[in-house]
Amino acid sequence: MDDLNAIGAAVLDQPVIETERFTLRPLRPSDAGLIAHYTADRRVAEGTRAIPHPLPPGASEAFVARALSAKRTEDVWAIDGSQNRLAELLGVVSLTRMEGEQSELGFWIGAGFWNTGFATEAVAALVAANPHGARTLFAEAFQDNPGSARVLTNCGFVYLGDAESWSVARGARVPTWTYLRKMG
Numbered sequence: 001m002d003d004l005n006a007i008g009a010a011v012l013d014q015p016v017i018e019t020e021r022f023t024l025r026p027l028r029p030s031d032a033g034l035i036a037h038y039t040a041d042r043r044v045a046e047g048t049r050a051i052p053h054p055l056p057p058g059a060s061e062a063f064v065a066r067a068l069s070a071k072r073t074e075d076v077w078a079i080d081g082s083q084n085r086l087a088e089l090l091g092v093v094s095l096t097r098m099e100g101e102q103s104e105l106g107f108w109i110g111a112g113f114w115n116t117g118f119a120t121e122a123v124a125a126l127v128a129a130n131p132h133g134a135r136t137l138f139a140e141a142f143q144d145n146p147g148s149a150r151v152l153t154n155c156g157f158v159y160l161g162d163a164e165s166w167s168v169a170r171g172a173r174v175p176t177w178t179y180l181r182k183m184g
Helices: 002-012 029-039 042-046 059-068 118-129 146-154
Strands: 023-026 074-080 091-098 102-109 136-142 158-167 172-182
Touching (some): 118 146, 136 146
Parallel strands (some): 102 136
Antiparallel strands (some): 023 074, 091 102, 158 172
């Protein structure tokens, strides 16, 4: 019961954010199945730093448990379109706390929902809400994923420079574009 109380307290400090087509809400255990389904797609996994491919058994449940932990450093929101007759989970968007009132933004969308504007709408809503009260937001996109870079620039992020990040799914360092957004 203490574990459930800790989850309840952790979720309470993460706001629900409404957009025109969906709701950004904290993850819940029932999201693990759709997370596993979408991230089993090699293209989705290879667009991220941390999602392995193939996805090992229990990985999505472990991800949800970390997202619900009272000791987490990353807040993860489900992009939930169920109120508008869309899927209950379209993808996720997250903020990871960094030092100095800064956060790093991350996101992925299920491949069946690419090119719908969902990623831009989710990132824009999270930036507008600024739930961490960050002065600066950082984000990156792999250089072979210009769609994610467009999402960031459409949401007011400015190109900062080139770098590299490790991709678990690719098992390699991948060139990235790094972006910054100063908050008002």
